[in-house]
Amino acid sequence: MGTSRNKIQNLISVFICTFCLISCTVLFPGSLMDKSTAIETKASVTSEITQHPVSTDGAAIPVQKVQPTLTIAPLQAETIPQEQTAPPLNPFIMKSIVVSEMPFNPGGGSGAMLAIPGQIWIGTFFSGLQQWDPLTGELIRTISGIEATIFFDIELENNRLWVLASIEDPTQAEILYVIELPKGEIVKEIPIGMEGDYGTAPTQLGRSPGKIWVNFGIVDTETLAYESLPDGLPSEAHFVFDGEQWMWITGSWCDGCRHDLWLVNAKDPLELKDQQNSGVLDTGVLGEPLTLANGNVWLVAHYNTAGGSYYLDGYEIHKSNQPEIHIDVTDEIAGHGQANIAADDQMVWLEAEGTLIYFDSLTGQKMGELRVGDTVDDIGFDGTNLWVLSSDAGLLQVYLPWAS
Numbered sequence: 001m002g003t004s005r006n007k008i009q010n011l012i013s014v015f016i017c018t019f020c021l022i023s024c025t026v027l028f029p030g031s032l033m034d035k036s037t038a039i040e041t042k043a044s045v046t047s048e049i050t051q052h053p054v055s056t057d058g059a060a061i062p063v064q065k066v067q068p069t070l071t072i073a074p075l076q077a078e079t080i081p082q083e084q085t086a087p088p089l090n091p092f093i094m095k096s097i098v099v100s101e102m103p104f105n106p107g108g109g110s111g112a113m114l115a116i117p118g119q120i121w122i123g124t125f126f127s128g129l130q131q132w133d134p135l136t137g138e139l140i141r142t143i144s145g146i147e148a149t150i151f152f153d154i155e156l157e158n159n160r161l162w163v164l165a166s167i168e169d170p171t172q173a174e175i176l177y178v179i180e181l182p183k184g185e186i187v188k189e190i191p192i193g194m195e196g197d198y199g200t201a202p203t204q205l206g207r208s209p210g211k212i213w214v215n216f217g218i219v220d221t222e223t224l225a226y227e228s229l230p231d232g233l234p235s236e237a238h239f240v241f242d243g244e245q246w247m248w249i250t251g252s253w254c255d256g257c258r259h260d261l262w263l264v265n266a267k268d269p270l271e272l273k274d275q276q277n278s279g280v281l282d283t284g285v286l287g288e289p290l291t292l293a294n295g296n297v298w299l300v301a302h303y304n305t306a307g308g309s310y311y312l313d314g315y316e317i318h319k320s321n322q323p324e325i326h327i328d329v330t331d332e333i334a335g336h337g338q339a340n341i342a343a344d345d346q347m348v349w350l351e352a353e354g355t356l357i358y359f360d361s362l363t364g365q366k367m368g369e370l371r372v373g374d375t376v377d378d379i380g381f382d383g384t385n386l387w388v389l390s391s392d393a394g395l396l397q398v399y400l401p402w403a404s
Helices: 002-027
Strands: 043-045 070-072 092-097 111-116 119-124 128-132 139-142 150-157 160-166 175-180 185-191 206-208 211-214 217-220 226-228 235-241 246-252 261-265 290-293 296-303 309-316 325-328 340-343 347-352 355-360 366-371 376-381 386-390 394-399
Touching (some): 111 376, 111 386, 119 150, 119 160, 119 386, 150 211, 206 246, 290 340, 290 347, 296 340, 309 347, 340 376, 347 376
Parallel strands (some): 111 150
Antiparallel strands (some): 043 070, 092 394, 111 119, 128 139, 150 160, 160 175, 175 185, 206 211, 235 246, 246 261, 290 296, 296 309, 309 325, 355 366
């Protein structure tokens, strides 16, 4: 019906324009201007003048009459002010991508994601390992030959994709795939097994220059050789490299420990900082992910001595005994399970049961919240936008006004 109405309106406009054009031609013959001439013109007319000068002998001298002259003013382009829309002040979901046609699982089921400049990689139960274009939102490719369906983590180092996954066990990884880029070929499969008392239940990879940390040891990203460490790595380990020297790890590495934060020299993994007593005592950070932002390592800690309160702690990378920033996030985190964490250039992001909470990474001040879904598997920053992998909402691109 709307299309028919538009056609009628267009016909009426044509009739009106035609009537005006005929009227102008009848009233002002010869004065109709070209279509490119402005409608509004200025005309000045010099009136008819008849003069009768007299000669010295008193006889009148014949003169020629001056005819009226029509002068058209130069064309003046009319400037119409254009409305300008102010950029959004708060983050919002700018794109939602369906990665799976399975009912109720547009995000492909449970999975993992890697968001880096120019590349978005996801591994999901229903769709496998895929690369998506962050600019167009189009699927670039699906990597073949991967038997695993449960994905825990994805990293990129030395132009190779490192994918921590499981074929059957949903609680911990069983295999590490090494994929050569840009070909997308699997060049090695490293089994994840039991080697000692610790290093068990791996669910995340650590990445430092030339090294991938997993399970009980380290993989050389050039030779692809895996070497176990004498004491393995913490169980349920999560990692972040501070960009200088130390790999920060949360996990269990001793029985009855009063802390679960460890710092290992990335260049010499046998060296441990703080005599293995990093972080605040009696804080539960077991299995908590970490992120690096503005010179601080950030994580969520459960303070047993503070009535069970949860805090977002920011440790200055050269001071690992006490956090420089200590923000109570009990209301946002308590009772919502483990939080995902990521950072952009200005904010630290927490995710708890489908709600993103963002904090200023310089002051720790809470800046806002954004609801993105019910089940979120992973979040990450690609240098411009925040990306969210949600089982029930899809692959989401979040606009960041301060980063765009």
